[in-house]
Amino acid sequence: YYWAPKYSARNVACPGCTKPCGKLFVIKEGKYAGTEVDGPEYETLYSLGGCPEISSIEAVAKANELCDLLGLDTISAGVTVAWAMEAAERGLLKPEDLDGIQLAFGDEDAFLAVLERMGRREGKVGELLTDGSKAASERLGKGGEFAIHIKGMELPAYDIRGAKGVALAFAVSFRGGDHLTAGNYGTEFGGSWWRFEAVDRHSIVNKGFEVKFHEDLMALYDVLGICKFSRHMFFLEGLPELVRAQTGLELSAGELLTVGERVYNLARAFNVREGFSRKQDHLPKRVMEEPIPEGPSAGDRVSYEELQAMLDDYYEARGWNRAGVPLKAKLVSLDLEEIAEETGAGRA
Ligand code: SF4
Incomplete structure (x- = not known):
């Protein structure tokens, strides 16, 4: 990063x-003197920098610090304020709706003021924006068509219009659009990873299995407490030895992957019980309707038809029915019979 010589005091690790x-x-001097934060990281540069068009790295660091101190997720917070900026630009939000703040893209003072109110759930800003762009657009009764979220979670820093497998992973993620549930963005943008070769990010072919495999492996990483930044170091075939060394358990790579699959089916069953189904495995309207205007992915978008085809492919790879509900046979095969009874597991 260009600012490292000036502002990076030291490395920080878990x-x-x-x-x-x-x-x-x-930051030791100037308007933001006293700011001290672990960051800003890649996602945060996008959400607190690019999305709201804040060009000062010092202001981005200050916003990052505010989010950390107030308990706001930087991705959701930044994308939500950017939504409010667009709503203001379109005349859907007036200063009187925002405690008198004149919110506009690129205005760092207004941006920081809104973030602080969100973090404290203060005033009209807090009421409208703290719960994210989905809730905000529903409360306003407008602006849902440009709210960039899936299942109420704002999207991270990948233009999924140009990576169909990542779009599918975001759409089906049980906690909403995020890059870590499957973590297949490296495979898609790099074109290969582990045993995946010649992956075409512009195509919808074979995305069901690709997403399922990555999700199961990342769920296993969570179970084992492995950092996902290690996925180019700890491959599936190396995990049995790690598990044996730590626990003495003799589990094959396939058995370990099934642990991840069980986690994923359990999470899906939880969502099904709470009323989620295929309808919520959606993409923001912009991803489906506005093509990328230029560059190596020019013209790319994920059409409604492409999303439906990928969902069918994915549900089939998972052993779920067309509504996205795990089949009883699948749950029983994963030793989750009780869950099958509780959720009224799907029929074929
Ligand atoms: S690589 Fe992972 S474990 Fe290491 S400091 Fe970064 S997030 Fe923490």
Whole structure:
């Protein structure tokens, strides 16, 4: 990063990690003197920088610090304020709706003021925006067509119009659009990873199995407590040895992957019980209707028909029915029979 010589005080790592990925950003003088934050990281640069068009790295660091201190997720917070900026630009939100704040793209003072109110759930801003862009557009009764979220979670820094497999992964993620549930963006943008070769990010072919495999492996990573930044170091075939060394358990790679599959089916069953189904495995309108205007992915979008075809492919790979409900036979085969009874598991 260009600012590292000026602002990076030292590396920051999780306990015991040998590859520290964090940087402590310290501002000693000027408008934001006293700011001290672990970041801003890649996603945060997009959400608190690019989305609201804040060009000052110092203001982005300050916004990052505010989010950390107030308990706001930087991706959701930044994308939500960008939604409000667009709503203001379109005349759907007036200063009187925002505690008198004149919100506009690129205005760092207004941006920080709104973030702070969101974090404290203060005033009209807090009421409208704190729960994210989906809730905000529903409360306003307008602006849903440009709210960039899936299942109420704002999207991270990947233009999924140009990576169909990532779009599918975001659409089906049980917690909403996020990059870590499947973590297949490296495979899609790089074109290969582990045993996946010649992956075509512009095509919808074979995305069902690709997403399922990545989800199961990442769920296994969570179970084992492995950082997902290690997925180019710890491949599936190396995990049995790690598990044996830590626990003494003799489990094959296939058995371990089934642990991840069980986690994923359990999470899906939870969502089914709470009323989620295929309808919520959606994409933002813009992803489906507005093609990328230029560059190597020019013309790419994920049409409604492409999404439906990928959903069918994915549900089939998972052993779920067309509504996205795990089949009873699938749950029983994963030793989740009780869950099958509780959710009224899907029929074929
Ligand atoms: S996030 Fe992962 S790579 Fe970064 S410091 Fe923590 S354990 Fe290490």
